[in-house]
Amino acid sequence: MTSNPRTRPTRPWRRSLLRALGTERNELARPEDRGRSRAWLLTAVATGLALLLGGTAAWSDFDSAEHRAAAAASRLHHLEAVLLTPARPTTDDTTTLAAKYRATATWTYPVEQSHTGTVEINHRANANSTIGLWVGDTGQLATAPPSTADLVSDAVSLGLSLLGCLLVLIAGGLGLRLSSLNRRTGAAWQHAWAETEPLWSGRATQRPGTGDPRLG
Incomplete structure (x- = not known):
C-alpha cells in the first residue's frame, strides 16, 4: 500500500514572497492581495536600503570629522x-x-x-x-580638539536622524499604498456583492409581486 507524501505547509513569509513575485499557485489570490504583498516586500527592501544609507552617512561623517580633528590637533x-x-x-x-x-x-x-x-x-x-x-x-x-567619543556621538546622531527621516517617508508611502488597496478591495467587494446578493437571497428567482423565491 502506497501513501502519498505529505505536502509541507508553506511558511507565511514565503507565501507572501511568492505572491509578491507573482509565482504563488493560488487561484483565490486577488490582485489586491498581490499588491499588498508587493508593498510589504518593497517596504522591506527600502528599509534595508535606509539602514545602509544611514550607516554609510554616519561612517562618512565620522571619517571626515576624524581627519579634520587630526589636522586641527596637529597645530595645537x-x-x-x-x-x-x-x-x-x-x-x-x-x-x-x-x-x-x-x-x-x-x-x-x-x-x-x-x-x-x-x-x-x-x-x-x-x-x-x-x-x-x-x-x-x-x-x-x-x-x-574633539574626542573620539564626541565624534562617534555626532556621527551616530547624524545616521539616526537620516534613518528616521527615511523611515517616515517609507511608512508614509506604505500607508498610502495600503489605503489605496483597501479602497479598491472595498469597491470590488461591493461590485461582487451587487451581482451575488440577488442570487444568494433568492430575489433573482422571485416572480414579480411575490415574496416567495420558491414560486417560479
Whole structure:
C-alpha cells in the first residue's frame, strides 16, 4: 500500500514572497492581495536600503570629522599651566556636572615666552595648582580638539536622524499604498456583492409581486 507524501505547509513569509513575485499557485489570490504583498516586500527592501544609507552617512561623517580633528590637533599643543588665582564658579549652581570655574593662569609656549590669561575648567582648584590646556603655535589659548567619543556621538546622531527621516517617508508611502488597496478591495467587494446578493437571497428567482423565491 502506497501513501502519498505529505505536502509541507508553506511558511507565511514565503507565501507572501511568492505572491509578491507573482509565482504563488493560488487561484483565490486577488490582485489586491498581490499588491499588498508587493508593498510589504518593497517596504522591506527600502528599509534595508535606509539602514545602509544611514550607516554609510554616519561612517562618512565620522571619517571626515576624524581627519579634520587630526589636522586641527596637529597645530595645537597640550601643556600645563599654573593657576595664579583660585578657580571660582561662573554660576551660582555648582551642584551639576556641567558647572564651570574660571581662574587666571600662566603658561609658557613657545620656549621662554610667557602668557597669562583667563582659563575655564570643570572643577575647583586652588592657586598654584596646575591644569592642562591647549594652545596654538603662537601660545594663545585654543579649544581642545574633539574626542573620539564626541565624534562617534555626532556621527551616530547624524545616521539616526537620516534613518528616521527615511523611515517616515517609507511608512508614509506604505500607508498610502495600503489605503489605496483597501479602497479598491472595498469597491470590488461591493461590485461582487451587487451581482451575488440577488442570487444568494433568492430575489433573482422571485416572480414579480411575490415574496416567495420558491414560486417560479
